Amino acid sequence: MRIERVDKPLKLKDELVSFVFRVYRGTNGAYPALEWVEDKPSTDDFEGFREVYEPFLEFRLGKEFDELYVLSDGNKILGTVALVYNLEGKDIWWVPEEIKNEKTGLIEFLMVSPEVKGHGYGSKLLDFAVKRLLKLGKIPYVATFPWLEAYGYYLRKGFEKVMDYREFIILRYVVP
Template sequence: MKGEILRAGRPVELKDELLMFAFGVYRDTGGAYPALEWVEEKPSPDDFEGFKRVYEPFLEFRLKDEFDELYILRENGKITGTVALIYTFQGKDIPWVPEDIKNGRTGLIEFLMVDPEHQGRGYGSELLNFAVRRLGKLGRDAYIVTFPELEAYHYYIRRGFVEVERYGDFVLLRFAPNGLRA
């Protein structure tokens, strides 16, 4: 194991640290992720204040009202990776998730990120495998909403996810071990 994956008891208390972490990923991906697809003029990957202005309210919403569970991977006290799970949809406004999968069997893997300095070392696989196992224990089918142009799309396909649906800018993937079609 690369580090210990721990559940965040009060995710909103980590907002400032998570904001800096997400900005590091945004900067490293040249502004590709987080996608900020709802923002007309995305901030430069070097503009923390611009990123904070648009992403902080969204992050706070996700931490308070959207994520059912948030897990943090730390190494030497520093966040090296994150993954969140969403498996209750009642009363939540999550417009980027197709209505037909918002049921008692669906579990979404969200907020899967690895610190740029730690990418390529297995941290993402560790977090993804953890999330799939956790959702399985909860009796949920693992889904991911992503963008087809991201490198992450191909990463998920190589790890057993299959494309279920394309809609708008998004692609819905479902974990299907052994390449079984969803």
């Protein structure tokens, strides 16, 4: 298993929608949270999920992510992570103005397929993302929800809470 950069993320859109739906099913609809959707699709409704998630994913792939990485077994995507560090001019409403600057690097889209959860792939992707952002001279941040399992995970992995922002919690990596 290798982490590989995706040069043309929009070309992977359909495969990524399917991957994210597997995560959605595996988390019983907890992630992605689809917080902008009033009537969330059931975890058995792929077409309903695609209808609400695909436009958001297309925006992220085309206009938000500065770098996208996938972990695959050669046949299918098993994990993803995206980096966002050129924040100027981007409409990323879930990031507070207080941290929108040239030193900020966001870790986004960190997901592992349910069938490989618990095998260390999430840690591998997170470690990779942190190291990449630090190499770029950025301070790694994460926006997550307080009720997600990911919140405690990030705290165990060296992040600290910076603030509550809207429905999110903003975390910053603490360099050891």
